[in-house]
Amino acid sequence: MKRQLNLRQIEAFKAVIEQGTVSRAAEILFVSQPAVSKLLAHLEDETGLALFERIRGKLAPTRHGMRLYAEIDRIFAGVRQVEQAVDSLRRDEQRHLTVGVLPALSGSFIRRVVMNFLKVHPDVRVSIETRSSQFVADWLITRQIDVGLVSGLVDNPYIDSESLMEHPLICALPPTHPLCKKKIIRPQDLDDVPFVTFSAKSQTRQLVEAAFQRHAVRLNVVLETGTAPTVCEFIAAGLGVSLIHPLFADGSQDRLVLRRFKPDMAFDFRLCRMPASRNAGLVDTFIEGARLVAAQVSAELLSDQ
Structure with a gap:
């Protein structure tokens, strides 16, 4: 008669799958490698399943092993949700x-x-x-x-x-930039002008690229970054110009010149x-x-x- 599985065996199995080797699994579980190997052997014996095969001296999960891991990972995800709920209640108290x-x-x-x-x-x-x-x-x-x-x-x-705060993008310029003389900036004004921009997946970048393409002007990207403070710092330093939401300029407005941009590109x-x-x-x-x-x-x- 098979004995009931214990949590330590399951933890060892999950760690080996996720870490890739018995040695790394032993490190995160704070036990010896022989202890992990023993737990895996007992798990296979008690389930009656071949969960690993040895390939070139390394353990590789079998089809049964990966199916079991998927079920274990689903259960552990549920446990994490319980932990998050407990943390939520604790935050209410604290x-x-x-x-x-x-x-x-x-x-x-x-x-x-x-x-x-x-x-x-x-x-x-x-x-x-x-x-x-x-x-x-x-x-x-x-x-x-x-x-x-x-x-x-x-x-x-x-x-x-x-x-x-829904508002059209505005043009941010270094204080000494020639375009500061204009009250309204248009796409043609920015044709091939050095441009500091956000990463390709950002909403701002997508709006800017679409506007430049519609007006057949070249977007001359000299630097891209993921954060608004970084964009504003490089504009203030004179590296280039950009199109930003007004909130992006908060804290940097004294070192930038902000101008309306037409046509409007709403951002919220x-x-x-x-x-x-x-x-x-x-x-x-x-x-x-x-x-x-x-x-x-x-x-x-x-x-x-």
Whole structure:
């Protein structure tokens, strides 16, 4: 009669599959290599399945081994969800707000919002996680974060969202650039002009490339990066120009010249939360503060546009 499987055998099996070797599995489990090998042998004996075959001195999972691993990984994913739920409850008890923010808003804007929030709730611990909008949306759905700031590209029926600041892209220029003499910048003005841009998958980059293609002008990319503060730093240093959302310039406006760009290319950020979200009162305060800072930035940056 087969004995019941134990968790240590399953952990050893999962570690070998994921780490690729018995030695690396032993390291992460803090046991010896013979101990891992013994656990695997017992697992095969008790399941009656050949889970590994030895190829050129290395263990390789069999078809049965990979099917078993898929089931184990699914179960462990469920355990991780339970752990996340426990963490959610713990954060409620500890007065802890976790914010997910896309890199473009991870500089001056989020600093201003959080500092204002902490003036109202000095006893709350705030954590800020920075990743792409899709990651932030996924974190919201799995309740790993309480509130998210994402681009308008994210549209998920499980998330409540609202516009934060929809505005056409504007042209950011170094203070000494010849185009600063113009009040309105058009695509033809930027033909072959050194251009600092965001990474290819970003919404801003896609809008810019589409506009340049429509008007048959050359986009002369001299540098691309993933964060708005970096884009603004290189513009201020004179490397090139760019088209950005006004929020991107927050904190750098004194070193840039901002001009309207025509035709308009609307870009939106969104504030996101889950319905019936935990920490509802804290989330409400944070969102209200984000709205206020967005309005302030709009007034500061766009007054002369």
